[in-house]
Amino acid sequence: MATDEIVKLHGVNVLRCAPDGPPLDGERAALDLIGDAMGLGAELVAVPAERVDAEFFRLRSGVAGAVMQKFVNYRVRLAVVGDVSRHLDGSDALRDFVHETNQGGHIWILADLDALEDRLRAAG
Template identity: 35%
Template sequence: MEIKSHTFHEINIAELISDELIIKSEQDGLDLLGNLYYQGFDKVILHEKNIIPEFFDLKTGLAGEILQKFSNYRISLAIIGNFEKYQSKSLKQFILESNKTQHINFVENLYDALK
């Protein structure tokens, strides 16, 4: 896994780049969060392909558990991906509500993630 550092409006942002899954469990999310927090990053960008598909099935509770950790530590998270492929109405509503708070964002590209 590569951590690509971005600075946007004097905010340190970590973009995680990998060909493999990075988040497979709640513990992976917590470990990642702690690691990036101690490296001085204020925000994190993940790519959808690096998150286990069960994350996007809200019935598993995995998304809620992981995203709550980011909220508790006040580390903003952007997830880049194509979320139109998910048919779940509850997931679509969850994404809309998350994007309104601007703390957890589901976006289509890096530019939107950096904003």
């Protein structure tokens, strides 16, 4: 089992989560990640898309909103990193949500770690 690790990307301490860790499936899981990040001095949590519960991507479930609100409240940034195309297929609302979310500086849904590095480079 891989472990989460702290990496520095363009001056930002990032908690890069292992793909096989517990799922990001609600507020409790978000608080656990935020606590880990704060304890390790991370400003951003990068969670592999495969660790994000499918309900997160069903906007009506409210999971995405609850998770994102926790990250915003605690001032820890969140990046969901990986292929989410299966969730985007057939959902204009989710595509719009991802587009709008990625316009901000706090929550991103990105294709891969290279895209995260690019985003952090541009912000720095």
